[in-house]
Amino acid sequence: MGVEILIAGIIILLSLFSIRISKKLEIPLLIMFLLVGMLAGSEGIGRIYFDNALVAQNLGTIALMFIIFSGGLETKKEDVKKSLYPSGTLATLGVLLTAGLSGVAVYYLTDFTLKESLLFSAMVSSTDAAAVMSILGDSKLKKDIKSVVEIESGSNDPMAYALILFLLSFFKEGESTSIATGIIFLLKQITLGAIIGYIFGVVTLPLANYIKIVREEFLTIHLIAILFICFGLATVLDGNGFLAIYIAGIMIGNKKFNYKLNSIRNMRLITWFMQIGMFVMLGLLVFPSQLLGYIFIGSLLSVIMIIVIRMLVVYSLLWPFKFNYKEKFFISWAGLKGAVPIIFATMAITEGLPNAQGMFNLTFYIVVFSVLLQGMTLKYVGKKLNLFEEDQEEDKFIEVEELEELALKKMILDEQSEYINKKIRELELPQGMLIVSIKRDENYITPKGDVTLLMGDTLLFSQN
Secondary structure, three states: OHHHHHHHHHHHHHHHHHHHHHHHHOOOHHHHHHHHHHHHEOOOOOOEOOOOHHHHHHHHHHHHHHHHHHHHHOOOHHHHHHHHHHHHHHHHHHHHHHHHHHHHHHHHHOOOOHHHHHHHHHHOOOOOHHHHHHHHOOOOEOHHHHHHHHHHHHHOHHHHHHHHHHHHHHHOOOOOOOHHHHHHHHHHHHHHHHHHHHHHHHHHHHHHHHHOOOOHHHHHHHHHHHHHHHHHHHHHOOOOHHHHHHHHHHHHHOOOOOOHHHHHHHHHHHHHHHHHHHHHHHHHHOOHHHHHHHHHHHHHHHHHHHHHHHHHHHHHHOOOOOOOHHHHHHHHHOOOOOHHHHHHHHHHHHOOOOOHHHHHHHHHHHHHHHHHHHHHHHHHHHHHOOOEOOOOOOOOOOOHHHHHHOOEEEEEOOOOOOOOOOEHHHOOOOOOEEEEEEEEOOEEEOOOOOOEOOOOOEEEEEEO
């Protein structure tokens, strides 16, 4: 056991070291983590043999749960409202169109049957939130465009997953499937997932208050428990677990509660650890020598699926919305593939499909092609299209929850502040936070409970 633990520690350390290389060479982190796994694998210098697709699928699913839930926690309600229709259209109809059109191309260019072609195309139909967000990060991309790209990539996995489950039913003996049953299945998945996610989004924080959780560590554990229960219940009831936890995450993340910032940071830390582990594991699972036979067909399909069909779908579905051709081009180019399609591809192996290994290898190749081509050029394309804001004013308004970790902080109330025309006693401040000073014009006001705050007031907070 000691040797295995030692090896695990070395792999994690190498993964962290690869971050430095990634920044220096401007290579996406996803590729670096996959490379670490491949180097540690049976055909690399590590000589670690790993071919258990079921383990990879199960661990990958858990990692995806954290990634999607954490993404929901950090998604602003305002961004969702503003980008709901374009991103929602791409996350639903976009996935269906991408899978359908790609399925036709795959059928005529490979030896896959029609069912296998559609299943394979569904596996690579969604964009990857982890890949997109790791590249865009805190970039100065225009907010409207960034919101659409990030919300689409964070919310299209549930649709792809539901579509894959439906298509897999065609391969099972004794099950009668049709277009009608498929539509009912997809509607059930989405409806139940949305309802369960909404319920957990409502009850999670009141439940924490009822339990009387008073430490941030326990609150993070509470969120993890809710994550597992929400996903598990939705799955057991034949709903979409990924959609449920994404909706729950958005609802929870947009509410006020003690230790909010710290809890989100704790979830972010766990998510990054999960991402590293997931990418490295998938790198271990692939055999690089098997990819050599897929260079031509993989490159051809990559161009057709991630460039031609992606652009056709994006330009077609976004025409009712107010995006110019440059913005549509960037949204198309930001349709990166990532670990999610690879994890979905392991389902073909665990189901014992005839061409499962070919599906997995081809999926892996397309993901690497996408990340290298689109990922390494995404920011460059955005700059060339003048979609990055060069100068951004420092935000005048800060989230009150952020004050929780700070000893002293200043906040200026602008026209968007929710504290305008409210008395101090009416503010729901985090536990231990006090207003120690109010500056109005050139005058200082004693912060008593009956003082009404006005636009332009400068508040000084302190934590005791």
